[in-house]
Amino acid sequence: MKQEKPETQVVRKAYDRIAGSYDLFEWPVEKLFFNRWRRELFAGLEGNILEIGVGTGKNMPYYPANANVTAIDLSRGMLSKAHKRKEASGYAVDLREMDAEDLRFPAKSFDHVVATFVLCSVPDPVQALKEMKRVVRHRGTIILLEHVLSDRVFLSAIQRFHNPFTRHLFGFNIDRDTKSNIGKAGLSIMADVHLGFYDVFRRFTSHP
Numbered sequence: 001m002k003q004e005k006p007e008t009q010v011v012r013k014a015y016d017r018i019a020g021s022y023d024l025f026e027w028p029v030e031k032l033f034f035n036r037w038r039r040e041l042f043a044g045l046e047g048n049i050l051e052i053g054v055g056t057g058k059n060m061p062y063y064p065a066n067a068n069v070t071a072i073d074l075s076r077g078m079l080s081k082a083h084k085r086k087e088a089s090g091y092a093v094d095l096r097e098m099d100a101e102d103l104r105f106p107a108k109s110f111d112h113v114v115a116t117f118v119l120c121s122v123p124d125p126v127q128a129l130k131e132m133k134r135v136v137r138h139r140g141t142i143i144l145l146e147h148v149l150s151d152r153v154f155l156s157a158i159q160r161f162h163n164p165f166t167r168h169l170f171g172f173n174i175d176r177d178t179k180s181n182i183g184k185a186g187l188s189i190m191a192d193v194h195l196g197f198y199d200v201f202r203r204f205t206s207h208p
């Protein structure tokens with residue numbers, strides 16, 4: 001087994017630490033925005049789906065009934081919450097502890113790979129995107145819901161200023177240029193939907 005990178009350990013420990021209060025902390029934005037965006041993301045998907053960074057399992061209610069879902073996360077604390085949600089509601093999902101940068105699945109195993117608010121915390125987002133590209137089948141899709149660095153000068157300055165705090169306290173970054181990272185991983189962007197807060201919250205659909 002590979003030795004975990006120090007940056008990955010930092011992220012894992014941050015999420016282990018906040019796992020207990022994560023859902024409560026996100027409750028207002030979840031109710032106002034995120035739950036709708038999650039539903040829209042999963043609408044119409046079928047087949048074998050891989051969810052990266054499942055967290056506490058907030059996407060589970062939106063998994064399509066006719067899909068086989070496998071979901072991974074780095075943090076045992078977050079996974080334990082996801083297991084509880086799975087057991088309480090009977091969602092059919094195969095939960096596994098795994099690093100998004102080093103997926104233990106054969107190439108082209110999934111029809112779709114999805115991740116919601118995950119690339120902001122993965123230490124090397126381009127490597128994670130390369131792994132998503134490797135495990136999705138030819139003509140499959142990779143769908144990401146992310147908050148990204150704004151193109152607006154004032155907003156991006158605020159994001160850059162606050163980033164050390166969010167990274168240190170919660171393990172996520174608010175200054176990631178995810179659109180460029182998708183390109184760096186060799187993926188083509190089919191859709192880039194601006195969902196909210198100017199150009200910050202986005203849904204990217206891409207394919208290998």
Ligand SMILES: C[S@@+](CC[C@H](N)C(=O)[O-])C[C@H]1O[C@@H](n2cnc3c(N)ncnc32)[C@H](O)[C@@H]1O
Nearest residue numbers: 015053054055058073074075078099100116122
């Ligand atoms: C902000 S939370 C989002 C959780 C969930 N996707 C959601 O929408 O509520 C980010 C999640 O990504 C996970 N994560 C971060 N880096 C990861 C990595 N390298 N591999 C797997 N999971 C990772 C964290 O443990 C955490 O559960």
